[in-house]
Amino acid sequence: MCGITGIYAFNEVGRFNMINLSGATDKISSRGPDSKGMFTEYNVGLGHRRLSIIDTSSDGNQPMHDDSGRFTIIFNGEIYNYRELRAGLERLGVTFQSNSDTEVLLKLFIREKKDCLGKLNGFFSFAIFDKEENSLFIARDRIGIKPLLYYHDEDKLIFGSEMKSILAYGIEKEIDYTSLYQYLQFNYIIAPATILKGVKKLLPGHFMMIKGKQVQIEKYYQVAYNRNALNPNNLSYEQQKQQLIDKLEKSVKKRLVADVPLGAFLSGGIDSSVITALASRHVEKLNTFSIGYKDEPFFDETKYANLVAKKFDTNHTVFSLSNQDLYEHLFDILDYIDEPFADSSAIPVYILSKHTREIATVALSGDGADEMFSGYNKHSASLRVAKGGTAAQLVKGALPLWNILPKSRNNAVGNKIRQLQRFAIGMRLSNKERYWRWAQFTSESEAFNVLNKSSKEQLDQDDFKQKKLEILKYINGNGDINDVLYTDMHLVLTNDMLTKVDLMSMANSLEIRVPFLDHELVDFAFSLPQSSKINENMRKRILQDSFRDILPPELYNRPKHGFEIPLLKWFRSELRSLIEHDLLRDQFIQEQNIFDGEEIKKLKKKLFSSNPGDIHARIWGLIVFQWWWKKNMA
Structure with missing residues (x-):
């Protein structure tokens, strides 16, 4: 796990910006505190900060060159199948100077160029410079676990793991008001846009080729999903469960490869408990980490985490926090965020990462399961809307009442009224508009009204509408929850959940690995029918049923208490x-x-x-x- 940045200059004006390479590399030092490396070749500069995970010797330092000196790589991430890839290359006569996955990636690219991407199992963003062709190849992993931002003008292309490294090159900063309008609705900004005009995010499953003044971006992967051909192998539910168990255990096992201390986040929920159960089969006395909330006993789930830790004999650590502990980290988080991002659950993730880093350098997490297997309240609500019925119609008809009753997240009654109001509003909308509204914190009209006249004039409504249509294109008219989940993968998971985990873990030099997001498992999940994932009584049905026999029974049939900052x-x-x-x-x-x-x-x-x-x-x-x-x- 590392941080990368670089510049490809198109002319002498662009080359002048290479003086900022060292400063831009330093800006992402928390992503790689173990070493700093830079490479320059006339119009190209590459910077790297290393967090040593695999082959912690200096042999794994970057930028890394091939034997001929023609190719140079900077790499952020992990390639979990690098040993198999290396063995295949060695059979072809390729030799290696290190034990790192970076060198395997470099030499695989040399032989196969862009086709190497289809063979990689892992998460990454990387750049490879070809000195002979004076070209630069940049790629991002399939799901978007690792970030990659870039700035492109007539003089240069700049890229980096974080916005702060892009800004270090002294680029012109101009607010993108369409992005601001989105941000006011969602509390995050939707890729490929950023808060600044000119700065973009390379989308998941895409690569970029720069040569001369030509910049070409292509897609190499998309999550496999065909709503008209689900469960193509006609697997029974029992067979589906067995495949899920096999694929998830395989994914967990691959993510246990490290030359540094490793552990797992354990919240006490189903997702992290499953990951802990599987990892403990392969790691004796697995380190596990939980957060407890001293001042908020209703939200404290450490009791359930302790049950899981005891059952699987993990080396469990609970970080018991007060509200004051949370508050004391608030300004550190605000200072670290280099683009507006207001998911408040980032605060406990930051603190959990900070404390975990004192013991381990790598941690597994259960992220991704909610988006793939239907874990959110809005998924249950969407199912209720699709099925209709008298109760749903009564809630819808009572919207005028919900509108006037007091609503608050701070007490059970006020929160229930708030939820009933959102459900009633959603029932009156089309499938697409309902999804959009339930994904928002703030409606379009409310977000628009908070902008002043000048800002509204700079907002491109047509651009916003086009982006909205692009996001909602997967939502079909029949109300299948898989459409909602597939849209969540592209909107919520990438722009909110993975951004949060990456930012807060990297602020503390901690690598987070997400077994649920192995691309083979993701593709399998989206081959499953809605009925395997959710029904009137259960969310994440197949995930819960698959591991019911090995998890503590207390984890089932209890309310899910998401912590409220x-x-x-x-x-x-x-x-x-x-x-x-x-x-x-x-x-x-x-x-x-x-x-x-x-x-x-x-x-x-x-x-x-x-x-x-x-x-x-x-x-x-x-x-x-x-x-x-x-x-x-x-």
């Missing part, structure tokens, strides 16, 4: 001054000239009222943006 409490106490006298201060909003001052006043009034509803998520999104803006744009 006490944002509202902070906003009304510790952060009140920051909101009222700094980031959302009336005079600052006016001088900044992005947001509508009157709308911001309304939001602040609602925040401090007795009926805040979902306002805390909108306020948090504004705080994150304002902090980023003051740091990068003011």
